[in-house]
Amino acid sequence: MKSFLTLVCTLAFSLSPFFAQGEIDSLSQSAKPTHYNLVLIVADDLGYGDLGFTGSTQIKTPHLDQLAASGVTFTQGYVSSAVCSPSRAGFITGINQVEFGHDNNLAGVELGFDVEYNGMPLSQKTIADHLNKLGYVNGLIGKWHLGKEPQFHPLKRGFDEFWGYTGGGHDYFESLPDGKGYKEPLESNFKTPDPITYITDDVGNESVDFIERHKDEPFFLFAAFNAPHTPMQALEEDLALYQHIEDKKRRTYAAMVHRLDLNVGKIMQSLEDQGLAENTLVVFFSDNGGPTDSNASINAPYRGQKGILLEGGIHVPFVMNLPGLLPKGLIYNEQVTSLDVVPTFLALAGDTETDMGIFTGVDLIPHLTGESAPLADREMTWKFTISRAIREGDWKLVSIPDRMPMLYNLAEDPSEQNDLALQHIDKATYLLKKLGKWDVNLPHPVFLEGAVWKKRQLGLYDHEYQLKQPEVK
Known part of the structure; x- marks a missing residue:
């Protein structure tokens, strides 16, 4: 039955130039999968x-x-x-x-x-x-x-x-x-x-x-x-x-x-x-x-x-x-x-x-x-143990315990090489306040992993990372 429905759908699209739009819609509706x-x-x-x-x-x-x-x-x-x-x-x-x-x-x-x-x-x-x-x-x-x-x-x-x-x-x-x-x-x-x-x-x-x-x-x-x-x-x-x-x-x-x-x-x-x-x-x-x-x-x-x-x-x-x-x-x-x-x-x-x-x-x-507009400039927030981050449009702010917040423009700098927090202090302040307000309204964690992981995570922010694909011999 499903194969038959799939065939009908395929025919509906392939024959679309020969049908009026109302006829196409009617055929498509009748051929929708169960x-x-x-x-x-x-x-x-x-x-x-x-x-x-x-x-x-x-x-x-x-x-x-x-x-x-x-x-x-x-x-x-x-x-x-x-x-x-x-x-x-x-x-x-x-x-x-x-x-x-x-x-x-x-x-x-x-x-x-x-x-x-x-x-x-x-x-x-x-x-x-x-x-x-x-x-x-x-x-x-x-x-x-x-x-x-x-x-x-x-x-x-x-x-x-x-x-x-x-x-x-x-x-x-x-x-x-x-x-x-x-x-x-x-x-x-x-x-x-x-x-x-x-x-x-x-x-x-x-x-x-x-x-x-x-x-x-x-x-x-x-x-x-x-x-x-x-x-x-x-x-x-x-x-x-x-x-x-x-x-x-x-x-x-x-x-x-x-x-x-x-x-x-x-x-x-x-x-x-x-x-x-x-x-x-x-x-x-x-x-x-x-x-x-x-x-x-x-x-x-x-x-x-x-x-x-x-x-x-x-x-x-x-x-x-x-x-x-x-x-x-x-x-x-x-x-x-x-x-x-x-x-x-x-x-x-x-x-x-x-x-x-x-x-x-x-x-x-x-x-x-195409039924709805593209999802442009979404706001996203993250928190994981010691780290917090927020993205709004192209701007992303990352906050960790041992340094000033880091601000990146991902459209211009997807590899997050250039911290712009001091050059765009107003944007950094705005995002940090927004992130902080979200964070303080979160419930306490219902469980914890060992504290040793927090120190390890902090150190990972200072590692060197490979940002290019390896050359293939």
Whole structure:
């Protein structure tokens, strides 16, 4: 049935010169899909500059490049935090996570804090909670990292199916029945997990299986890849492709990104094979910028990395693909954020009951199809432990504890090389007051990670960062 509807839609557009507009509208309305499927693919710790469509010539990513070429590429795509857990809390709720106390990365329980609150607050609804009411089946394959206590489990946060792990990272080759940390066992509520082959492949394969099992009903798939997060582990066949890269860590990283790309291609091919590609919205981004010091990623042309609020920590590769509705090959140059995913998904799913005003983000579809004006000069705010930042139009101010606020004009200086705070003291004062007023109205964090991380984050502002793509021999 879906294939027939897709054919009718295609004919409607191809024959449009021969119909009056009213006839076209009537045909299009009758040929609309019965529902849209929703797929969110998230990479973990991916460097901005490490994909073909973001400028890399060293690492080959043909499947992700095709996803971008046939969809919408956002040149100014942001996430709401510079590290994994708070970023995920933001994009899975559509609300800036610091506004409900999810300011830190999840780790152990610090003294004075209650283990019962060591996860994303139960007061918050997830995208899966919302979609449940609309008849969607919701699946999470891969990483959770929003709480390990039973009350935070994804199956209690709206997901119908879960295959993966609840921690923040995993070994790529092994899990142990009584393992902890990166060796924790995989779990699933719909099958006994097979032994890990290579976890990037396993996430891809389980995602394909989810699509095949639910092809005849509305579904939301969250494919939460581990790659290219540490530990630095790659398949020998992939390492061989990049043997010309002398630095061992960079070589391993490139191989891991290559395998990620193959599995994104596997998911996209499955949608094609099932006749679902035209009416499935696929969104791809990284949960934060690459941690250049730990996985040899490159965020060029942006300065900074995972853990801090310079562009390298929060400006990420970002793509939306929906062939039946969105323009193909569109390069969208206005600011968007991962917080836009939830309202976009809900609007596309036909949600008419949820108050969209509760979300920090907005429905992007009308802005991409021309129904609404471009999202010009958006205001965005960030807070992560020691760092605060605000962007308004082209101006961005970053505030950290050991120096004067830093002010950058991103239109002229996307690499944040020239601090203009003293030259534009009025603009800096204006943005600092605005940021401060927002900050003092935020709730206390509901949990903290160890204080050692704050000192490390501060030091990252003084690192030297690679701002150009590596030369390819």
